[in-house]
Amino acid sequence: MSKYSEPAKRLLDEIGGSENISAVTHCATRMRFVLVDPKKADVEKIEAIPIVKGTFTQAGQFQVIVGNEVSTFYNEFVKMAGVSDTSKDDAKVAAKKNMNFLQRMIAHLADIFTPLIPALVVGGLILGFRNIIGEIKLLEDGTLSLVETSQFWAGVHSFLWLIGEAIFHFLPVGITWAVARKMGASQILGIVLGITLVSPQLLNAYGVAGAETGDIPVWDFGFAQIEMIGYQAQVIPAILAGLLFSVLEINLRKVIPNAISMIVVPFLSLVPTVLLAHIVLGPIGWQIGTFISDVVYAGLTSAFGWLFAALFGFVYAPLVITGLHHMTNAIDLQLMSVLDGTPLWPMIALSNIAQGSAVLAMIYINRKNKEERQVSVPAAISCYLGVTEPAMFGINLKYGFPFLAAMIGSMVAAVISVGSGVMANSIGVGGLPGILSIQPVHMVMFAVGMVVAIVIPFLLTVVFSKMNFGKIPFQKRA
Template sequence: MGISKISVEEIIEAVGGKDNISATTHCVTRLRFALKDEKKVDKTKLDEIDLVKGFFSSNGQFQVVIGPGLVDKVYDILIEITGNQSATKQEVKDIASKNINLLQRLVKTLSEVFIPILPAIVAAGLLMGINNLLAGKGIFFANQALIDVHPELRDISDIINLIANTSFTFLSALIGWSAVKKFGGNPLLGIVLGLMLVHPSLLNAYNYGDAVTKGTVPYWNLFGLKVAKVGYQGQVLPVLVSSYFLAKIEIGLNKRIPDSIKLLLVSPIALLVTGFVSFIIIGPITFSLGNEITYGLVYIFSHFPVIGAVIYGGFYSVLVITGMHQMFLAVDMQLIASTGGTFLWPILVLCNIAQGSAALAMMFITKNEKIKGLAFTSAISAYLGITEPAIFGVNLRFKFPFFSAMIGSALGAVVITVNHVKAPSIGVGGLPGFLSIFPQQWGIFFIGMIIAIVAPFILTFIFSNFSNIKIPTFKNKKS
């Protein structure tokens, strides 16, 4: 597809003109605008531009979906036309953050902490899935694992398992690095903080419950104050809050200590103060809070599984629209650490698949070639775990496909939830997601996947016959 300067000029005009653009950057698929006034965006005109595959507003940024490869060229032309200097993602985020409320800022912060470490988590999930194939009983042989029948594969499985578990074993170090960096501190100190919270000399958090029951929890005696000598393996909140505290301490010290002695004083003081505060105050409080959140979710899904499944399965895609879905990465990790598996992530997989199926149905319903092509490519993307093109480019545009996907994912979620399907790790949130499910639960999970594929597809066709929304059939202009 050729890119004309006129098409890029049309995009600029549709977002309110170059005077309405405070800053612009781009990611792999989208232009990201920090606009002075989003009300000036002409969405109808933007929708008719061939280059544009979709658009949406999130966390104060107006984002226009262009597609991989093309977005780089469009961005270069856009900068040339507007005369603006290239902005970094962080600069655009900083400008856009002025236009969002407190809750949106919290979600944005969590997103910016967890997104950078997501590749390590997803890679770990996929590797654990491969290990499940090797070590899971009943997959290839009745009551036996592949490594039982072929013991020469046992050590290979063991190495894969070691590599896969590393990200979860040292999760606090990953979070510490990303969080301290986000809060403006030295990310290397964040790594040290994270490792400190899971130091081998501390009681492993996974053994804390048994130690409490047996009365064998070790304590430090700090001038009469008893402080539990407990690690925070797999915990999210302790390292998040401690990272914020560490970053602020470091920033404060850097402002007050002369440059000549910063190297000698800033890092040692920051780590020392943060370490004591973390073990005495932050750790115990956030550890209890994280457990309460976990127990609350477990209680709801254990006692009211259908209600929980319908709410989370039906409305997860709504959370994607607001960006609040990023908060649940932390919840998933907390559930995995506390209970050995998350029941939320398998539902997420079905939600992504459902949006893909609804978009795929639109490929057969619409006669517009642009939407037909977008529907197909965005469906494939959703089946592989990336739903934004399907949601914003197709389903929300016509509304009924989006609602069809919500219903389909809720139905699938009920099936897997009442059968207690869990994932011991986070993987690819699409069709390959079954690899991260406990192997003995694959059968029922596949049933849930089939429902999430078939139901939205059929419902989209049914609702299209009753919808008052006109499916556009205009011919697109040549670019």
């Protein structure tokens, strides 16, 4: 017997047995169950299993946080349970039976943007590093940047933009691919579709506003002309184009005979989509995206911007629990394309820090408890690096009051961030490293927000614990 046999058996028993498992898979740290009857799972007893660091339900899946050893534990569990290995996509399909319409829409949006996150994180780090060497005056008594004094750093600065441009300016390629992948259409044609939205022969989206009507190139068909405008960094036009292409291809496959399907289906799905993307979907998507970004930006910069910031900072962590936070990715990317930066992402990074700080306080409160530290220390580290789930579900929500303390700290930090006009160049880099994504002129005020997001949650968590504001099951009292 392995060391995972006993906890695997306990988890199987408390989750309702093999007959209650419709599908099961795992990700980097969690077991993901689709249960026949979620009410049969005894959450309290499951969370009492030593290897389990917390549980939560999201997107129709009952998720059990195990940690980095989840893959080995998963193999032992499926062998003991007698259930077959299930892919993440199959589990998601099964989970949708437990979702309402809004949850399904959020799940679809998450499926589109989740595969793009590694690229966005890399892009954010690259833009942040370019900020440090190119924008911050570090030398000659604060008058010159590294780029201005060194040819080497100037070369690095220029070279790194090759990657940054590929990620952010050509983002529609990734989005149309992700939509095609999600919908079950041809992924390579999704990539081709995305390229047609950002082709070098098109006028750059950022140059349209300053261009005269006669300066915009056109495709001239004699009876009609179509402006050759690109949609670099645009989110909504790419999503709309990807959806249209996928719907066309999937439905054409059903009616066109297999003998000619390979020739006819790609042509009849791709060509009309590209045409409609530049005539209808692109302009409409651009207007929708501009409207959304204008509304959000107006709300943040109005006289009541502090109230919007306070509300967003306070509720962002609960949004993560529901999965609704995935919507902010599209809004952030749209703000970046229109405003050359986003004020939302700094608040998200500060919320990450606040949750980690509440866990840090719990480490201090339960400093004599080794069992608690095994869960809380890794959770705090991952939270400060931008991954909040182990901290939120493994510690803060279990106790209750640390979660509230983190929400309050996040709220105050968000007000400071928005009140100071803090903007991020990119998204994807959360927690403490999030400062790398902040525009250099705003780094000092963001650092102030970081201090607030560390101090307030920590102090409030300690105060709440002394007030017996919540239950502290692991604390050993003298």
